Amino acid sequence: MTAELELRDVVVSFNGFRATDGVSMSIEQGELRFLIGPNGAGKTTLIDVITGLTPVTEGDVLFRGESLVGVPSHKIVQKGIGRSFQTPTVFQALTVLDNLDLAASFKMSTLKLFRKRRGISAAVADTMEQIGLTDSAHRVAGALSHGQKQWLEIGMLLVQQPRMILLDEPVAGMSPQERAATGELLQRLAGDHTIVVIEHDMAFLRSYAEKVTVLHEGKILLEGTVDQVQGNPLVQEVYLGRARDARSGHVASTESGEAAQAPDAQEVLS
Amino acid sequence: MTTTKNEYPDVSSLVDEKPPGEGVVAEADVTRDGYHPSLSDRLKTGWGRRIILAIAVGVLIAGPDLIGDPTRTRQWAEYLCYATVAVGLDLAWGYGGMLALGQGVFFGLGAYSMGMYLSLEQVEPGQLPQFMSLYGDNDKLPLLWRPFEHLWFAGVAAVVVPALVAGLVGWLVFHRRIRGAYFALLTQATALVFWLLLIGQLKLTAGTNGLTNFSEVFGHNKYDPSTPEFLYYLAAGALLVALVVARHTVNSRYGKLLVATRDGEDRVQFLGYDPAKAKTIAFALAAGMAGLAGALSAPIIGIVAPDQFAVLPSILMIGWVAVGGRATIYGPMIGALLVGVLKTRVSESHPENWQYFQGLLFIVVVGFFPGGLAGIWRKLSGAVSARLPARGGSADEPSRAPQTLATSEVAS
Ligand SMILES: Nc1ncnc2c1ncn2[C@@H]1O[C@H](COP(=O)(O)OP(=O)(O)O)[C@@H](O)[C@H]1O
Ligand SMILES: [Mg+2]
Numbered sequence A: 001m002t003a004e005l006e007l008r009d010v011v012v013s014f015n016g017f018r019a020t021d022g023v024s025m026s027i028e029q030g031e032l033r034f035l036i037g038p039n040g041a042g043k044t045t046l047i048d049v050i051t052g053l054t055p056v057t058e059g060d061v062l063f064r065g066e067s068l069v070g071v072p073s074h075k076i077v078q079k080g081i082g083r084s085f086q087t088p089t090v091f092q093a094l095t096v097l098d099n100l101d102l103a104a105s106f107k108m109s110t111l112k113l114f115r116k117r118r119g120i121s122a123a124v125a126d127t128m129e130q131i132g133l134t135d136s137a138h139r140v141a142g143a144l145s146h147g148q149k150q151w152l153e154i155g156m157l158l159v160q161q162p163r164m165i166l167l168d169e170p171v172a173g174m175s176p177q178e179r180a181a182t183g184e185l186l187q188r189l190a191g192d193h194t195i196v197v198i199e200h201d202m203a204f205l206r207s208y209a210e211k212v213t214v215l216h217e218g219k220i221l222l223e224g225t226v227d228q229v230q231g232n233p234l235v236q237e238v239y240l241g242r243a244r245d246a247r248s249g250h251v252a253s254t255e256s257g258e259a260a261q262a263p264d265a266q267e268v269l270s
Numbered sequence B: 001m002t003t004t005k006n007e008y009p010d011v012s013s014l015v016d017e018k019p020p021g022e023g024v025v026a027e028a029d030v031t032r033d034g035y036h037p038s039l040s041d042r043l044k045t046g047w048g049r050r051i052i053l054a055i056a057v058g059v060l061i062a063g064p065d066l067i068g069d070p071t072r073t074r075q076w077a078e079y080l081c082y083a084t085v086a087v088g089l090d091l092a093w094g095y096g097g098m099l100a101l102g103q104g105v106f107f108g109l110g111a112y113s114m115g116m117y118l119s120l121e122q123v124e125p126g127q128l129p130q131f132m133s134l135y136g137d138n139d140k141l142p143l144l145w146r147p148f149e150h151l152w153f154a155g156v157a158a159v160v161v162p163a164l165v166a167g168l169v170g171w172l173v174f175h176r177r178i179r180g181a182y183f184a185l186l187t188q189a190t191a192l193v194f195w196l197l198l199i200g201q202l203k204l205t206a207g208t209n210g211l212t213n214f215s216e217v218f219g220h221n222k223y224d225p226s227t228p229e230f231l232y233y234l235a236a237g238a239l240l241v242a243l244v245v246a247r248h249t250v251n252s253r254y255g256k257l258l259v260a261t262r263d264g265e266d267r268v269q270f271l272g273y274d275p276a277k278a279k280t281i282a283f284a285l286a287a288g289m290a291g292l293a294g295a296l297s298a299p300i301i302g303i304v305a306p307d308q309f310a311v312l313p314s315i316l317m318i319g320w321v322a323v324g325g326r327a328t329i330y331g332p333m334i335g336a337l338l339v340g341v342l343k344t345r346v347s348e349s350h351p352e353n354w355q356y357f358q359g360l361l362f363i364v365v366v367g368f369f370p371g372g373l374a375g376i377w378r379k380l381s382g383a384v385s386a387r388l389p390a391r392g393g394s395a396d397e398p399s400r401a402p403q404t405l406a407t408s409e410v411a412s
Helices: A043-050 A073-078 A096-104 A122-130 A146-158 A176-189 A202-208 A226-231 A233-247 A264-269 B025-029 B039-044 B046-067 B070-095 B103-121 B130-135 B143-149 B151-175 B180-200 B227-251 B253-263 B265-269 B275-301 B311-324 B331-349 B351-368 B372-385 B402-409
Strands: A005-014 A017-027 A032-036 A058-063 A081-083 A164-168 A194-198 A211-216 A219-225
Touching: A005 A043, A017 A043, A017 A058, A017 A219, A032 A043, A032 A202, A043 A058, A043 A081, A043 A164, A043 A194, A073 A081, A073 B265, A096 A122, A096 A146, A096 B253, A122 A146, A146 A164, A146 A176, A176 A194, A176 A202, A202 A226, A211 A226, A211 A233, A219 A226, A219 A233, B046 B070, B046 B227, B070 B103, B070 B227, B070 B253, B070 B275, B070 B311, B070 B331, B103 B143, B103 B151, B103 B180, B103 B275, B103 B311, B143 B151, B151 B180, B151 B275, B180 B311, B227 B253, B227 B275, B253 B265, B253 B275, B265 B275, B311 B331, B311 B351, B311 B372, B331 B351, B331 B372
Parallel strands: A032 A194, A032 A211, A081 A164, A164 A194
Antiparallel strands: A005 A017, A005 A058, A211 A219
16 A cells, blocks of 8 residues: 655755755555654755645655655645645735635636635535634634634635645644644544644643654654653753753754744753 | 745745735724724625716716817726726736736737727728838738738737737746746836837838827727717726726635735645736736727827837836725726826926826825825725714624624525
């Protein structure tokens, strides 16, 4: 059986800097896979490569046995791979309803797109209910709170019913209740969908993760269950080293330049 | 996207920036004691829309009677052509974020299509237009000119050729991710090339002199006092068609896609849409409308010459949209009409000062009223509506007219 997604020795090089340095991994249909690693480990880059935002320098990406290399992003989406971004990016000038409806209409022919939306499709109404934005249907997305935008973005993903969902830090900045709701949603979706989630938070991982892949400096450090990953001395080394740095005030020297996010490292093992 | 890596190097934010005031309106409309739709919002719903449209159509139809004078009527017909260009250009620029600085090319392609037909209308079948006997060494009509003996062909070509050219240019350019300032410069360059071509192809285009002396237009004598009125109604019809198409486009799903592409071209791809395609369609639509307007401008203005379609006139077209208000349906039309009227009035009284006046107008609008007339209208109507009674009751979950969702829309 071919894997749902397979990466083969994927290298992404930015002017010689290898953000992803020979990553091979295989994800089965219906899996809920977590991807962790310190800032700058190359997690986002991996999702970018799968979705065609960043070209591979070497290696291959296969979706259900078919190579995605060189396929434009919008066609990758049409094949059934949806993604979210680290910061929610909904269309601010459009209403919640139009954001969702546009997402839901992604398989329509251009000619059909020229028709006006009449009413709300069941799929859009359901999704709106799921993400708790039914009452805000006619508000422009620009007026939503940060959390609501995150949900809207997830809704736009779900309404497309992708086979595979790639989420980049979906619960960052969410309240504990929102996190729990997201975690449960992920577990509900797994099975029918194949899901890859980038997440830092260990508590969240412990509650919802089955299989975890740890990335470090562009390479896979380890792949296993949450317990295996947490007990692994290498992983502790990677995170603790950074946590110690952060505590002793060497935050600014973290390699990714994302110094502002350094406190994440402390949360990870707490 | 806080990390810069997910964004393409983008110099375009300055020019592609979405029009002011979008995406932030709703919150301001909501107050503690209920939902206060602004006056312009009230007018946008159902009856308000129909009434505005009815008034607009009424004024358009009554136009020649209101104006009274054939010369002025002819001038208004000209402004109506400009308004048609502006309505189309706003699809590309206002809704699509493409700062097209070469719209004169498409206006010109339409004008030359009709200009060729009109030139041939003046002579017996089989004869050459006057200028050809001056410059030309051949005594047969050039191949390019032949189909333009037929009015239907000239009319269709005036719309289809600009749309096709824009479609082709757009397809190539947008798929190469040329946008923002680069796109603006590129379109401006096309205007320059077009101008040079027109001047260079003397035997086909009559060079700088252009095509003129249309005493007979579509079977009407140019000097007949009823002719301006006839041309006026043609131009008014074209404008109405453009408005209806633009309104339908903007309200359709494609219209939403276009706005989404304007505000997040990279993001749109991850919804599964090809942003280059979305932009190409709007650019082609805008070009088609410019071509239609150009075709009618030929008999109305009475001359088709390269200088009308050069770089400067193309930039002025953007000015019309800016004055009226980007990303609104009626704003650009009003902007073009207003600038047209002002131009005539000011240059009649102070011929040498019009250019300065126009420059000042554009500077003031861009600098102080980035939303144009539509923006001023939004502000004023917002102020007025604050004094009108609120709609709906409590505002603990403020939203835009949620009741319409609950009742009428969920059904399907
Ligand atoms: N477009 C780019 N140009 C240069 N360097 C980049 C680019 N994108 C990412 N990087 C670098 O690649 C590394 C991995 O980045 P990223 O995948 O965003 O890490 P993560 O998501 O794991 O925090 C970082 O060091 C980052 O600075
Ligand atoms: Mg990241």
